[in-house]
Amino acid sequence: MTLDVAVLGYRFMGKAHSNALARLPMFFPDAPDVHRHTLIGRDEEALADAADELGFEHTATDWESVVDEVDAFYNLGPNHVHSEPSIAALEADTPVFCEKPLAPTLDEAEEMRAAAADSEAIAGCAFNYRFVPAIRYAKGLIDDGELGEIRHVRGSYMQDWLTDADAPWSWRNDEEMAGSGALGDLGAHTIDLARFLVGDAAGDFERVSGNLQTFVDERPVEGGEGTRPVTVDDAYSAQATFENGAMGTFEASRVADGHKNDHTIRIHGTEGSLKFSLERLNELEYKAADHRGYETILVTDGDDPYLDHWWPPGHVLGWEHTFVHENYEFLSAVRDGESFAPSFEDGYAVQRILDAVERSDDGGEWVSL
Amino acid sequence: MTLDVAVLGYRFMGKAHSNALARLPMFFPDAPDVHRHTLIGRDEEALADAADELGFEHTATDWESVVDEVDAFYNLGPNHVHSEPSIAALEADTPVFCEKPLAPTLDEAEEMRAAAADSEAIAGCAFNYRFVPAIRYAKGLIDDGELGEIRHVRGSYMQDWLTDADAPWSWRNDEEMAGSGALGDLGAHTIDLARFLVGDAAGDFERVSGNLQTFVDERPVEGGEGTRPVTVDDAYSAQATFENGAMGTFEASRVADGHKNDHTIRIHGTEGSLKFSLERLNELEYKAADHRGYETILVTDGDDPYLDHWWPPGHVLGWEHTFVHENYEFLSAVRDGESFAPSFEDGYAVQRILDAVERSDDGGEWVSL
Amino acid sequence: MTLDVAVLGYRFMGKAHSNALARLPMFFPDAPDVHRHTLIGRDEEALADAADELGFEHTATDWESVVDEVDAFYNLGPNHVHSEPSIAALEADTPVFCEKPLAPTLDEAEEMRAAAADSEAIAGCAFNYRFVPAIRYAKGLIDDGELGEIRHVRGSYMQDWLTDADAPWSWRNDEEMAGSGALGDLGAHTIDLARFLVGDAAGDFERVSGNLQTFVDERPVEGGEGTRPVTVDDAYSAQATFENGAMGTFEASRVADGHKNDHTIRIHGTEGSLKFSLERLNELEYKAADHRGYETILVTDGDDPYLDHWWPPGHVLGWEHTFVHENYEFLSAVRDGESFAPSFEDGYAVQRILDAVERSDDGGEWVSL
Amino acid sequence: MTLDVAVLGYRFMGKAHSNALARLPMFFPDAPDVHRHTLIGRDEEALADAADELGFEHTATDWESVVDEVDAFYNLGPNHVHSEPSIAALEADTPVFCEKPLAPTLDEAEEMRAAAADSEAIAGCAFNYRFVPAIRYAKGLIDDGELGEIRHVRGSYMQDWLTDADAPWSWRNDEEMAGSGALGDLGAHTIDLARFLVGDAAGDFERVSGNLQTFVDERPVEGGEGTRPVTVDDAYSAQATFENGAMGTFEASRVADGHKNDHTIRIHGTEGSLKFSLERLNELEYKAADHRGYETILVTDGDDPYLDHWWPPGHVLGWEHTFVHENYEFLSAVRDGESFAPSFEDGYAVQRILDAVERSDDGGEWVSL
Known part of the structure; x- marks a missing residue:
């Protein structure tokens, strides 16, 4: 077929x-x-x-x-x-x-x-990003209880392509077309990863407090004349609590000078901790219960997630491989009539959280989910 | 004399x-x-x-x-x-x-x-920590305008000595004696550094939103029997805005497994960025305007702050040297009848911010300063 | 066509x-x-x-x-x-x-x-590896004189798949089939990169001194019975001098526990220095003349070598992309009737150096090229 | 007394x-x-x-x-x-x-x-440097057999204070007064650490091959006129084999631009590996037998070597603390009439190896010890 x-x-x-x-x-x-x-x-x-x-x-x-x-x-x-x-x-x-x-x-x-x-x-x-091997590996550690009870979830997504006030306007700067800015574009990834990684262990997001900021109010039209207004955020930050009491902090920026695509996740539990950074996506930093510090794991071994399909250990993958993995999973589910995650339900759940962050920013108070 | x-x-x-x-x-x-x-x-x-x-x-x-x-x-x-x-x-x-x-x-x-x-x-x-050479050097860069207009200030202070629920009770767990927990003990350092580093460039803290959490409600009495209640926070997070519109995010934890004394400051401006981490206190990561990424500067040269008093380049200092520097400055000011910073005024300013974080946590809304 | x-x-x-x-x-x-x-x-x-x-x-x-x-x-x-x-x-x-x-x-x-x-x-x-964008970028810096006169070239290629004495025998352990072991398999890459990067600036390899070692003399036949002899080196090291007086040190190992595909090049000149590591192949560490330390450059911008063909900044490439680049260059040269490097001449030049390292190991003295 | x-x-x-x-x-x-x-x-x-x-x-x-x-x-x-x-x-x-x-x-x-x-x-x-807590800790791991049989010992000591050809002459550039240059000054430290760390596990140095280089033949007299000849090496490299068959590579330079006091030791055994770098002297990178990668250990806990005398975990020590530790050991030995290491015997053993490296450089062949 x-x-x-x-x-x-x-x-x-x-x-x-x-x-x-x-x-x-x-x-x-x-x-x-x-x-x-x-x-x-x-x-x-x-x-x-x-x-x-x-x-x-x-x-x-x-x-x-x-x-x-x-x-x-x-x-x-x-x-x-x-x-x-x-x-x-x-x-x-x-x-x-x-x-x-x-x-x-x-x-x-x-x-x-x-x-x-x-x-x-x-x-x-x-x-x-759910399909980065190191993220899958991290999910396995958390599901196996290696981190114990989750207490802290931190996510940050920093880019710098709008640092310069003269960087041109695009649809991503427009509320009508994009919905929101750094929050929707970058924060969506971070919130989804947080849900994916600790959703089972820490439960749902319970409430959030948000802060959105637009540093540059209008930007020049590319190849044209004049400027157009920026109607979305250049950066956001948020605090959250999870069902089990864990604390979350999240942020993203398009004006973080020196950062190209720096999506970082940190999780601390009662037994161990994890760090992941997208710009070094083949690596996972893992502080196990019997460790004193973080171990840098190169997640490229044959028995790591998806790695049996690729190259020998140490022959690193790139950003685009995540798309191969997700397409493999999605299309297999289509063929086999099985379910697939992340689903629209997941997409909606992320959106609810982003929306709550935005409403919190508007209202100046925590918003329950 | x-x-x-x-x-x-x-x-x-x-x-x-x-x-x-x-x-x-x-x-x-x-x-x-x-x-x-x-x-x-x-x-x-x-x-x-x-x-x-x-x-x-x-x-x-x-x-x-x-x-x-x-x-x-x-x-x-x-x-x-x-x-x-x-x-x-x-x-x-x-x-x-x-x-x-x-x-x-x-x-x-x-x-x-x-x-x-x-x-x-x-x-x-x-x-x-104002007297860490790398922090002084960072302050100089900011004062010289090397970072441009400040947009992001991030501070995190992670320790793990209370990760274990059986770690014994001490005065630091008691509101009467300590005032607050991670917020007062660790957050005070972070807020002071933020004020020191960007206070001139970004202005005062304008408003804050806070989240405090106590994960372990009671702890065993050391060498005794029974437990005593923990009446302070194990961890806090906060968001802030500065007078110039810059965004701040702050957090501290005593239950961040794998982190001993990990005090980290990150600052992004329109022209450059900085990172500092206390566990590598001789280093400063600096993304200058004409750089593509961060440069790792070992702040141990003879013309670096206080370094003419110590050893040749690359012969690193430790945590305790910060006390030598601050005592040198304080006592010289006493002798010379000059002013000294950080002063009680600074200590009070930090306290006001910590207090606002706590009130924000109580009330569930932003608190203006 | x-x-x-x-x-x-x-x-x-x-x-x-x-x-x-x-x-x-x-x-x-x-x-x-x-x-x-x-x-x-x-x-x-x-x-x-x-x-x-x-x-x-x-x-x-x-x-x-x-x-x-x-x-x-x-x-x-x-x-x-x-x-x-x-x-x-x-x-x-x-x-x-x-x-x-x-x-x-x-x-x-x-x-x-x-x-x-x-x-x-x-x-x-x-x-x-000549076609890693960061390596091309490094070559550009050296050719532009940014490093000044070359003084040190260091190359190391560490793997660990033969650390275990029970790792099975393969043709790569056989002198007849492979020629040599770590020296030919890994060292060839390192020597070629050294020639590529500093050949113009520092001149040819002038003489070498080598050391080869086989730690495990026989290995089990995979899926069979008994063992077969290992007739190649598990690791080598070498010293070299270049025409301009620069010093080289090179090594490779298949028994470097904890290293999967860790190919590292370091170059020091009178004006600057470079570090590259294959396991983080999107990054180049560059100490420019006016820097105090190394700047970590993520070589993924649109004007970096080959990057206009791929993704936006920060969306990292993997190991396999180097093959796309070299095939692009080779096939374009075939079509256009142009020359291509690295050529058989380059392959032979590397081989001469490897052979000299081996003869130096045999004879216990430096071998001139 | x-x-x-x-x-x-x-x-x-x-x-x-x-x-x-x-x-x-x-x-x-x-x-x-x-x-x-x-x-x-x-x-x-x-x-x-x-x-x-x-x-x-x-x-x-x-x-x-x-x-x-x-x-x-x-x-x-x-x-x-x-x-x-x-x-x-x-x-x-x-x-x-x-x-x-x-x-x-x-x-x-x-x-x-x-x-x-x-x-x-x-x-x-x-x-x-034998008295750096992280080095003592490393020695303990090796003595406990945690690394298995030693196969590779790598040591590098890079400084850059003589990179500039106009850096002034000093007694350290004179063979009469200093004996040798980078080899004696820096290499002595590296060779001693190698002996200290793996002497018991891998045995003595068996033979060496060396390469010395003087890049700048004369240097200006400080505050005076004219120049004086440089009669020692600016840099050396060496290969070695140990009694148990382990391979060693060593180098030092005073012209490694961007490195202030970068003394690095790496050891690989059949069961694990270690990395230490003096500019981050509170840290040890340890790849244990059941690890996939290196764990970054902050060697500042109360039960780490000498740390019970200092500060709480994470409050890092500096370079000068090594002198406190060695004076404590030496003076205690004097008082108690006990032996002390490193002794003149150790100093002589190091010197024999340095001398062999120099003779190897002169003769162009390996020198047995």
């Missing part, structure tokens, strides 16, 4: 997923066969070029005609086009794989989650 | 300062001569032993008789004995050097600050 | 290069089109499976019939089968890309180099 | 030891009481100032009159004045503590060792 896949969006995420699809046969021979069927976009010329580059047979400018004719629909467009096509696909019982964050607003995310609940098809939210 | 110094307290801090006094002549020959005159405590036998070990000529069990007979009074006792003797000394116009945090409550801190304002003597609050 | 490529060898290197060929169209659209034409091996069944997995149209068990019928011949077999097929291909003026080390003996390497010199086709030796 | 100590030399080492003596009473109360009796030097004025600064009661310009009148004689002068006064003291049965390297030539070292053997007094060679 070959799965026909349609993909909406052909820029950064479009390429990341297309590459993943292209690499499955050689490295995950037990993955379903995939036909890159239709690439969907608005600009016909750019779309044709992209289809050629990314290996798609067809192109389409209206997703309506596509979503019920393929075996899986990938929604990789900007946040404000997540909801309508994804819901249409789910109503047609076409499995959907949607980029994060699920939607620009909680309302839309809620509708998407409802559509997923009503559909017979699975609906995945593409939080790719 | 030789300064007669009396010291209240002969445990951890007593030893750290006594050692500093003892080392001044060899390394800071231009420091005032100091006579370790009187050591003050309650237990006469232990006190006599300590005076012998720490090099004091006299001992006393009542500070009242001492504070107006010496040239400087060091208050190194537990937090709840900071206020009364310090105020008495200041009323006698005896210079006071008091350990941090200034007092267990804001009210007491306020009284101490008032006493300092009314006294002709100087009143120093012994935030020793 | 589409280039028909034949590949001899379908294990580790076969997969690494096949993957690279498969990825070129999406990421290097200006690379020549490649047809994975024929996969060559001995075991027909395994070969058929591999051809299917790696995307080859045909298979062959005799390379003789293939080498003059394709546009490029990749020799990725064990070292002892490098020479004959590569020479045959070159005699047919078929471009050859041969894995390193060029040959198990200097004599064979010499014959291969002569064949390359006599052929109209280009002959590349696949030292993939 | 109070020990009268005489010290020859009042510069860098004079201060390091005087400081150590001054600190013993407060931190090592069970150490012998010490009277800083006489400071010996040539320049009366400078000597008087130094005696005042370093706390000595008397001064002397001729050591002959002093060495038999004190309880211990410290020889901290330049290398060329090590032998005569030390031998005279030993002949008077006065315990001697002599700085490293023991002597500028092997002949002198041999005479000193003979004098020590003939004397009733103990003779210590002040290799202070």
